[in-house]
Amino acid sequence: xxxxxxxxxxxxxxxxxxxxxxxxxxxxxxxxxxxxxxxxxxxxxxxxxxxxxxxxxxxxxxxxxxxxxxxxxxxxxxxxxxxxxxxxxxxxxxxxxxxxxxxxxxxxxxxxxxxxxxxxxxxxxxxxxxxxxxxxxxxxxxxxxxxxxxxxxxxxxxxxxxxxxxxxxxxxxxxxxxxxxxxxxxxxxxxxxxxxxxxxxxxxxxxxxxxxxxxxxxxxxxxxxxxxxxxxxxxxxxxxxxxxxxxxxxxxxxxxxxxxxxxxxxxxxxxxxxxxxxxxxxxxxxxxxxxxxxxxxxxxxxxxxxxxxxxxxxxxxxxxxxxxxxxxxxxxxxxxxxxxxxxxxxxxxxxxxxxxxxxx
Numbered sequence: 001x002x003x004x005x006x007x008x009x010x011x012x013x014x015x016x017x018x019x020x021x022x023x024x025x026x027x028x029x030x031x032x033x034x035x036x037x038x039x040x041x042x043x044x045x046x047x048x049x050x051x052x053x054x055x056x057x058x059x060x061x062x063x064x065x066x067x068x069x070x071x072x073x074x075x076x077x078x079x080x081x082x083x084x085x086x087x088x089x090x091x092x093x094x095x096x097x098x099x100x101x102x103x104x105x106x107x108x109x110x111x112x113x114x115x116x117x118x119x120x121x122x123x124x125x126x127x128x129x130x131x132x133x134x135x136x137x138x139x140x141x142x143x144x145x146x147x148x149x150x151x152x153x154x155x156x157x158x159x160x161x162x163x164x165x166x167x168x169x170x171x172x173x174x175x176x177x178x179x180x181x182x183x184x185x186x187x188x189x190x191x192x193x194x195x196x197x198x199x200x201x202x203x204x205x206x207x208x209x210x211x212x213x214x215x216x217x218x219x220x221x222x223x224x225x226x227x228x229x230x231x232x233x234x235x236x237x238x239x240x241x242x243x244x245x246x247x248x249x250x251x252x253x254x255x256x257x258x259x260x261x262x263x264x265x266x267x268x269x270x271x272x273x274x275x276x277x278x279x280x281x282x283x284x285x286x287x288x289x290x291x292x293x294x295x296x297x298x299x300x301x302x303x304x305x306x307x308x309x310x311x312x313x314x315x316x317x318x319x320x321x322x323x324x325x326x327x328x329x330x331x332x333x334x335x336x337x338x339x340x341x342x343x344x345x346x347x348x349x350x351x352x353x354x355x356x357x358x359x360x
Contacts, residue, residue: 002043009047019043022052024351029059041066041137056231057192060156067137079116080132084139085164087112088148088157095182102154103145109133152185159189163197171209178210178221187224192231203231204238211244218261222248226268234273246275270359279359280315281308314358320346 003009003016023029023042029052033039041063045052053059064084068077087104090112095101110125113132120128133139133146140149148154162173174190177183187210195203210225226245229237249272252265287303325345328336338344349355 002040006047009043012047014046019046021351022046025353025356026052026054026059055192055196055233057156057159057189057196060152060189061160061193061196064138064153064156071135071137080136083113083116083132084136085157085161086115088154089161091148092154092158092183092186100182102147102151103142104147105145109146155185156189156193158186159193162186162190163193174206175209178213178224179215181220184224188228188231191228195232195236200232200236201238204229204236204241207232208238208241208244211241211248215248217256218258219248219252219256219265223252223261223264223268226265226272230268230271237272242272245272266359267357270357274359279309279312282306283308312359313356316347320350 003014019042023033029042033042042052044066045059045062053062064081065077068081071077072080087109090108091102091104094104106126106129109129110122113125113129114120117125117128133141138149138153139146148157162170165173174187177187191203191206194200194206207225207229210221210228213221215221226249229241229245246269249265249269253262253269256262256265282305285301285304285306287301289298289300291298324330325339331339
């Protein structure tokens with residue numbers, strides 16, 4: 001509907017397929033497109049930039065600034081953002097991994113608002129709070145309580161609040177949460193926001209501080225620190241930190257009994273890049289006579305090679321880039337007919353980041 005009603009989208013060369021691909025390839029964007037308001041903001045970001053930020057903290061920063069600075073005067077928007085950061089941190093701190101309560105009352109809202117608008121009286125604060133809830137697009141009413149539209153906004157604004165603290169307070173704030181699952185996304189977004197503010201050195205140092213903690217199963221601190229490195233672009237990851245991350249992830253893979261946690265560690269290793277395993281390695285099988293269970297008899301087999309691992313996404317991508325989907329001799333008769341009839345260019349979920357980990 002957006003593209004049908006706004007000719008400027010197609011005039012800029014932007015397509016429905018393009019934005020769908022952008023949304024599918026960023027799992028953090030998929031979380032945001034469940035309401036018209038959020039989808040509108042995503043469309044505006046796409047219109048302005050033609051692509052979505054790969055870095056999650058950058059996405060949320062642009063998303064929130066787009067909502068606030070288009071609805072309020074510049075100074076007012078800054079003040080409201082400051083209020084929302086303090087509010088998010090306070091609301092997030094009232095919960096934990098067992099008891100997750102995202103609701104807050106008007107009193108909590110006006111108390112946080114008074115820290116930014118200290119000259120306002122009680123009635124003015126209430127009026128201002130009601131106006132912000134109505135217009136900012138980040139808060140909603142549920143009965144007599146309030147909450148952020150999406151937990152990820154609360155988490156990002158809490159992370160952003162941490163970045164306003166002095167260095168000692170920052171260190172203490174993040175240091176307390178490496179093994180607290182309720183703050184997992186806050187820590188990652190905090191590190192990402194540090195990087196977005198041109199502070200890649202500090203972002204790497206925070207990751208290193210998590211990796212240096214004493215940790216044991218289920219390895220919450222090491223795993224979170226390793227995943228947080230993904231919020232720093234590859235070219236800006238400190239080599240020493242990357243080496244330490246790989247060591248920690250391999251330790252988890254070799255020592256953690258829970259297969260779900262091992263899978264998380266393996267996926268982090270996949271996105272960060274493996275350093276030693278050759279996932280395209282072939283194994284030579286010597287020819288000779290073998291008893292095959294399926295045939296219930298001994299047969300002669302010629303020597304052959306078979307890949308040591310299943311085909312990975314990274315390896316299959318080479319096939320796609322090397323015209324694998326337009327080269328007829330790579331396909332059987334029925335396969336080629338299906339390919340051409342359906343205009344298939346790649347696997348069905350190829351742009352869905354959830355299924356595209358390089359070593360999967």
